[in-house]
Amino acid sequence: MMMAIIGGGYVGLILSACFAKMGHFIMLIDSDSDKVDVINSGRSPTYEPGLDEILSDHIGRNLIATTCYDRIRESDVIFICVGTPPMPNGDTDLTMVVSASRSIGEAIKGSQRYYAIVVKSTVPPGTTENLVKREVLKYSDKSDIGFAMNPEFLREGHAIEDFMHPDRTVIGCNETRTGELIELIYKEFNSPIIKTSIIEAEMIKYASNAMLATKISFSNEIGNICKRLGIDTYSVMKGVGMDHRINPHFLDAGIGFGGSCFPKDVASLIRVAENLGYDPSLLKSVMKVNEQQPKIIVELLHNKLGDIHGKSIAVLGLAFKKDTDDTRGSRAISVIRELERAGAIVKAYDPLACRNACKEISGLKCYSDAQAALKDADACIIMTEWPEFSKLGAEFNLMKSKVIIEGRRISSCSDVEGICW
């Protein structure tokens, strides 16, 4: 099938690479010409295991990246995968979705072809019908266009595996022709397909992320209580997670959730509810617990060191989780901001994410390895569950004082104190 993917960021690039691997012909459109050049050289602008290999196999063959929308006229299906970042009040900024919809409309104007336009970006319920459809129809002056919402559930660091073997595929569509076309694409995946209305598909994505975020904040709350009781929250949650109605996933207490999705999607859902006149008190608490975890870890430092003004603190791990260089919404960034506010000197290290962290925190001092960051530090905070941090032992002896606190339970070193354990 001929497909156009609009937005070559994390989701759009995985989608393009995986669909190309399945034998489809992919035209990837991104407004960032530097990104397009990198992709056309067969490399991924962001780190994701296995992605470079697929790109180098397919680029120039059945996958081409471009900034030019004209090329989408030859497609059967057009996926919208542009960013939907948060605004300061939690609302979703839909500027990129509007701009992409207009450009699609202009590009397909005058064409006799039928197009299926599929929103993959995570958007507030109602966006596909009320905004994307309106803009595309207005700018294309065409009526034979189908619309669908097909949310993406991949996890960074496991994106290719998740995309190729999804737990389920949700196809939100209000008419048969487009729904059947999208179903044809996903039939090969051999996973359950759930067909819903467009707005239900949009809400499934929001509710899924809100559920996962809730599990994390719940586990962190239980962890904070267990720490005060002097008992092991991991032992407690193991017993909890063995109940099949609960399941053991996402019950690891720690520093909280980050990334480009959970914080913004829960905040957006809160705004959606408020705009409908409903006060979503549970979702607000989920966010409150998450915001409090970075403060708790800094409090633990204060308890150990006293005033941290002028103290040098090694921060190990900047990515929001292991196996990615993504620092968007990373709890490490929140912790570093707290430390800097208190006048501490931060010595940071991450195997992949230093470059992105430095874009978020100007002047951040990053080191080439954990040893260099630990040398002469007054304390260390472990923020990301990179396997190399679990092996650290003698390296901690390089520190001025051996105060080590972890936000993710990975270290076996006896001197380490955990945020919730």
Ligand code: NAD
């Ligand atoms: P991203 O910011 O990494 O990428 C967005 C891309 O869109 C950028 O490369 C940008 O240059 C491009 N773009 C912006 N406006 C454009 C336009 N008008 N025309 C063409 N290109 C344009 O975003 P992402 O992480 O890939 O996320 C995309 C969407 O998918 C978001 O709605 C996000 O919430 C959702 N999502 C993300 C993940 C994830 O793990 N990152 C998972 C599931 C869903």
